[in-house]
Amino acid sequence: MDSRLPGELDFPLDRRIGKTTANAMEKQLGLKTVGDLLHHFPRRYLERGELTPIAEIPFDEDVTLIARVQSNNRRQMRARKGTIVEVVVTDDTDGSLGQLHLTFFNGFNASKELTVGTRAMFSGKVGAYRGQLQLTNPSYVLLDEDSVDEDEAKRPIPVYRASARVASPTIAKSVSMLLDSMEGARLRDPIPAAIRERDRMPDIVAAYNRIHRPATMEEAYAARHRFRYQEALVLQTALARRRALTAEEEATARPAVPGGLLDRFDAALPFTLTRGQADIGRDLSTELGGDHPMNRLLQGEVGSGKTLVALRAMLQVIDAGGQAALLAPTEVLASQHYESITAMLGPLGRGGQLDGDPDGTRVALLTGSMNTAGRRAAMLDAASGAAGIIIGTHALLSENVSFADLGLVVVDEQHRFGVEQRDVLRTKGHSTPHLLVMTATPIPRTVAMTVFGDLEVSTLTELPAGRARxxxxxxxxxxxxxxxxxxxxxxxxxxxxxxxxxxxxxxxxxxxxxxxxxxxxxxxxxxxxxxxxxxxxxxxxxxxxxxxxxxxxxxxxxxxxxxxxxxxxxxxxxxxxxxxxxxxxxxxxxxxxxxxxxxxxxxxxxxxxxxxxxxxxxxxxxxxxxxxxxxxxxxxxxxxxxxxxxxxxxxxxxxxTDGFELSRKDLELRREGDILGASQSGGRSTLKLLRAVQDEKLIEKARADAVALVAADPDLRDYPALDEAIEAYLNPEAEAFLERG
The missing domain is CATH 3.40.50.300 (P-loop containing nucleotide triphosphate hydrolases)
Structure with missing residues (x-):
C-alpha cells in the first residue's frame, strides 16, 4: 500500500461520487469523506411488499415511505404559468389518516409515472395544507414487483437520515457507487480476526455491504450488530489504554493521619454516617494513601451526602500536608459549598482566627465577581498553603492562581465543565493530584461503564436521616x-x-x-x-x-x-x-x-x-x-x-423519586443514542449505533475484550487497525472526555 495515498475511508467524497452530490452532502449532512458516508448507516429498512402506516408519519420531518397511488390529477396553476400535479397515496387503511397528499409543480414525470395503483417509495419533508398531511415535490422510486426477480423483491430498502435536498434514495445510490468502486484490500478491520472468528462476525468489507444493501433483514441485523460491537470495542479500548496509562502515573501518597483533622471532625459529627458514606470513605482513604492517582466518580441521589464524603477526603489530604481544590460550575453553587463546608467544619475551618482551632485549617473562596482585595487574599492563602481547602469557579483556572501543594481536585457537577478546564486545574499540582468527580445526575451502570470507564465508580444510594420524601x-x-x-x-x-x-x-x-x-x-x-x-x-x-x-x-x-x-x-x-x-x-x-x-x-x-x-x-x-x-x-x-x-x-x-430509574427511562425515551453529545465532548457525537441501555451485554463483552487486548499489548502494535480506529473514530476532545469524566 502506498503510504502517500490517503486511507480508503479518508478519500474526499467528491473524488468518488462527483462534486455536485458531494457538495450537497457536506452542506446538508456534514459528510465529507468516504468513511463519513459509509458510517452514515441506515436508520431503518423498508420491506418492498409492505406499505408504511401513514398515521405514524411525524410532522415537519424528512421521511421515506412506501405507499400506493390512489389518485393522480393535473391542473393549470392560476397565478402563473405551469401545472400542478396532485397525487394522493394511501397505505390501504380506512379513513383519512391513511392518506397523504403529494404536490408536484410542473411534475410531468409524476403525472405520467404515478398512475393509480402504482406502488412507490417517496421521500420528502412532511408539511400540512388545509389540514391535510402533504409532501411537496418529493423524490420517488417506482417499485414494480413484476419487473424484478424474486430475490430482488425480497431485498430490504435502506432508509437514511436525509434532508430536503439530499433524499434517502440519493444517499443509497451514492453509497452503492462507493461500495462498487471501493478497494477492499485497502480497508483494515478494527476488530481482531480472532474475535471475529469467535463471534462469527462478517469482515469489514462484507459488513459495509450488508448494512447498506442487505439481501435479507437477517443480513442487515447481523451487520448492525457487528458495527455496534466495533463501536463498543473502540470506546472500551480507548478507556482501557487510559486506565493503563493512569496506573503508571505517580502521585504523592496522602495516607490517613491518626488524631488529625479528619478524626476530630468525625468525633464532632452530630450524626452517624450512612453505611454507604462510611464504605465509600474507606475506599477513598485507601486510594488517597497510594502512590498512584485516585480517579473516582462519586454519584448519588440529590441529598445523599456526597459533599460530606468529599470533605472527609479533603481533610485526609490536608492531614497529610496537602491541599484540596473544589471546582464548582456557578458562583451560587461555589458560595453554597463555601458556606456549608465552613459550617460543617466549625472552628476546625477557622485556623489562625481568634475563634478558630489553633490546629485547624482555613477555607478560601475564589470567584470571578470578588473584589480585588478579596481575590488577592484568597490567592495568597492558596499559594502560601494557609488555606487547606480552596473553593471556586472558573476563577481557579486562572494562570495567576497557584497552590502550595495541591493533592486533591474535587469537580462538582462535572458535566458543566470542558475537558481543558478540568485539565488546567490538575496540572497545578507538583505531581498528578488525586481526582474525585461528583455528580448528582444518576448514571445507569452501563452508561458509567461507557462514558466514565476509566474511573472507579462509587454510588451513594441511601438518604441520610432527616431527609423527607x-x-x-x-x-x-x-x-x-x-x-x-x-x-x-x-x-x-x-x-x-x-x-x-x-x-x-x-x-x-x-x-x-x-x-x-x-x-x-x-x-x-x-x-x-x-x-x-x-x-x-x-x-x-x-x-x-x-x-x-x-x-x-x-x-x-x-x-x-x-x-x-x-x-x-x-x-x-x-x-x-x-x-x-x-x-x-x-x-x-x-x-x-x-x-x-x-x-x-x-x-x-x-x-x-x-x-x-x-x-x-x-x-x-x-x-x-x-x-x-x-x-x-x-x-x-x-x-x-x-x-x-x-x-x-x-x-x-x-x-x-428514584433517579437511577429515571435516568434509564430518560435513555429509553430518547430516540438517539447520543451519549457523547456536543455539550459533553465538544464535538460531534461518536455513538452511531450503540445504545447504552439496550446493548449492556455487548458493552460488557467489549470491555472484557479491550482489557485483555491492552493487557497483552498496551501499545496495540499487533492491532494497528484498532489503533487507527481509535484515532479516527474518537476525536481528541471526546477521548479526553472519556479519560477524565
Whole structure:
C-alpha cells in the first residue's frame, strides 16, 4: 500500500461520487469523506411488499415511505404559468389518516409515472395544507414487483437520515457507487480476526455491504450488530489504554493521619454516617494513601451526602500536608459549598482566627465577581498553603492562581465543565493530584461503564436521616386551567405554616432565556425539543411572573424576589442569603438553583412550563425541597395538551423519586443514542449505533475484550487497525472526555 495515498475511508467524497452530490452532502449532512458516508448507516429498512402506516408519519420531518397511488390529477396553476400535479397515496387503511397528499409543480414525470395503483417509495419533508398531511415535490422510486426477480423483491430498502435536498434514495445510490468502486484490500478491520472468528462476525468489507444493501433483514441485523460491537470495542479500548496509562502515573501518597483533622471532625459529627458514606470513605482513604492517582466518580441521589464524603477526603489530604481544590460550575453553587463546608467544619475551618482551632485549617473562596482585595487574599492563602481547602469557579483556572501543594481536585457537577478546564486545574499540582468527580445526575451502570470507564465508580444510594420524601404532581393547565389559582393558594398554605417556596421559570425576561439550562447529562435531545416548543409557546419568565404574583390575592403582602444569572453578583448573593434567612418567602428563579442550593425550610417547588426541562433537570430541581425533615412537594406545571410525548416525561418524574430509574427511562425515551453529545465532548457525537441501555451485554463483552487486548499489548502494535480506529473514530476532545469524566 502506498503510504502517500490517503486511507480508503479518508478519500474526499467528491473524488468518488462527483462534486455536485458531494457538495450537497457536506452542506446538508456534514459528510465529507468516504468513511463519513459509509458510517452514515441506515436508520431503518423498508420491506418492498409492505406499505408504511401513514398515521405514524411525524410532522415537519424528512421521511421515506412506501405507499400506493390512489389518485393522480393535473391542473393549470392560476397565478402563473405551469401545472400542478396532485397525487394522493394511501397505505390501504380506512379513513383519512391513511392518506397523504403529494404536490408536484410542473411534475410531468409524476403525472405520467404515478398512475393509480402504482406502488412507490417517496421521500420528502412532511408539511400540512388545509389540514391535510402533504409532501411537496418529493423524490420517488417506482417499485414494480413484476419487473424484478424474486430475490430482488425480497431485498430490504435502506432508509437514511436525509434532508430536503439530499433524499434517502440519493444517499443509497451514492453509497452503492462507493461500495462498487471501493478497494477492499485497502480497508483494515478494527476488530481482531480472532474475535471475529469467535463471534462469527462478517469482515469489514462484507459488513459495509450488508448494512447498506442487505439481501435479507437477517443480513442487515447481523451487520448492525457487528458495527455496534466495533463501536463498543473502540470506546472500551480507548478507556482501557487510559486506565493503563493512569496506573503508571505517580502521585504523592496522602495516607490517613491518626488524631488529625479528619478524626476530630468525625468525633464532632452530630450524626452517624450512612453505611454507604462510611464504605465509600474507606475506599477513598485507601486510594488517597497510594502512590498512584485516585480517579473516582462519586454519584448519588440529590441529598445523599456526597459533599460530606468529599470533605472527609479533603481533610485526609490536608492531614497529610496537602491541599484540596473544589471546582464548582456557578458562583451560587461555589458560595453554597463555601458556606456549608465552613459550617460543617466549625472552628476546625477557622485556623489562625481568634475563634478558630489553633490546629485547624482555613477555607478560601475564589470567584470571578470578588473584589480585588478579596481575590488577592484568597490567592495568597492558596499559594502560601494557609488555606487547606480552596473553593471556586472558573476563577481557579486562572494562570495567576497557584497552590502550595495541591493533592486533591474535587469537580462538582462535572458535566458543566470542558475537558481543558478540568485539565488546567490538575496540572497545578507538583505531581498528578488525586481526582474525585461528583455528580448528582444518576448514571445507569452501563452508561458509567461507557462514558466514565476509566474511573472507579462509587454510588451513594441511601438518604441520610432527616431527609423527607418528596411528592410530585403534574399540574396540567390545558385541561384544568382552574388549577393555576390553586397552585398559588397552595404556596400560601406553606408560607402560613412558616415555610418557603421556590418557583422555577425557563427564562429570565420576555425575550431572553437563561443560558446553560440544558446541560443535564442526558437532556440534549429534550433540550432541542424544548427550544422548538419555545418558538410556538409563550414561556413563563422570571421578571413577568414576579410582577404577576404581586397581584395574586393569595400571595398579597408576601415577600417575593427574583433570582437569575444576569443579576449583579452582589445582588444575587444577597438574595440567596435573604432566602436562607427566611426574609424572602417566594423565590422566583431560573435553574441557577438547580444543584447544591440547600435551604432546609423550603418545602414547595413549583416548576413553570416543566415540559421545557429534561428528566434529570426536573429531578435535580425538586431535590431542593424536603431537605430539612419537612415533607417536600413539587408541582410540574404544563400547558401541553394530553397525549403530547413530553407529558410522558412529566408523568415519569411524578411516578418515582428514584433517579437511577429515571435516568434509564430518560435513555429509553430518547430516540438517539447520543451519549457523547456536543455539550459533553465538544464535538460531534461518536455513538452511531450503540445504545447504552439496550446493548449492556455487548458493552460488557467489549470491555472484557479491550482489557485483555491492552493487557497483552498496551501499545496495540499487533492491532494497528484498532489503533487507527481509535484515532479516527474518537476525536481528541471526546477521548479526553472519556479519560477524565
Amino acid at each position: 418528596i411528592s410530585t404532581y403534574v399540574s396540567p393547565l390545558a385541561e384544568k386551567p382552574q388549577w393555576e389559582q390553586r397552585i398559588w393558594a397552595r404556596a400560601r398554605e406553606e408560607i402560613d405554616a412558616g415555610r418557603q417556596v421556590y418557583v422555577v421559570c425557563p427564562k429570565i425576561g420576555a425575550k431572553e432565556e437563561e443560558p446553560g439550562t440544558d446541560l443535564a447529562l442526558f437532556d440534549s435531545k429534550e433540550a432541542a425539543e424544548g427550544r422548538a416548543r419555545a418558538e410556538r409557546q409563550e414561556l413563563t419568565s422570571v421578571t413577568e411572573l414576579v410582577e404577576y404574583l404581586t397581584t395574586v390575592p393569595a400571595l398579597a403582602g408576601k415577600s417575593i424576589a427574583p433570582l437569575h444569572g444576569r443579576l449583579d453578583p452582589n445582588d444575587k448573593h444577597e438574595t440567596m442569603a435573604a432566602f436562607n434567612r427566611g426574609d424572602i418567602e417566594v423565590l422566583v428563579s431560573t435553574t441557577v438553583i438547580e444543584v447544591g442550593v440547600d435551604v432546609p425550610n423550603a418545602s414547595l417547588m413549583v416548576i413553570m412550563d416543566a415540559d421545557r426541562f429534561g428528566i434529570s433537570q426536573l429531578h435535580q430541581l425538586r431535590g431542593r425541597v424536603g431537605r430539612g425533615g419537612l415533607p417536600g412537594t413539587c408541582l410540574l406545571v404544563t400547558q401541553l395538551e394530553p397525549g403530547h410525548p413530553s407529558r410522558e416525561r412529566l408523568e415519569a418524574v411524578a411516578a418515582t
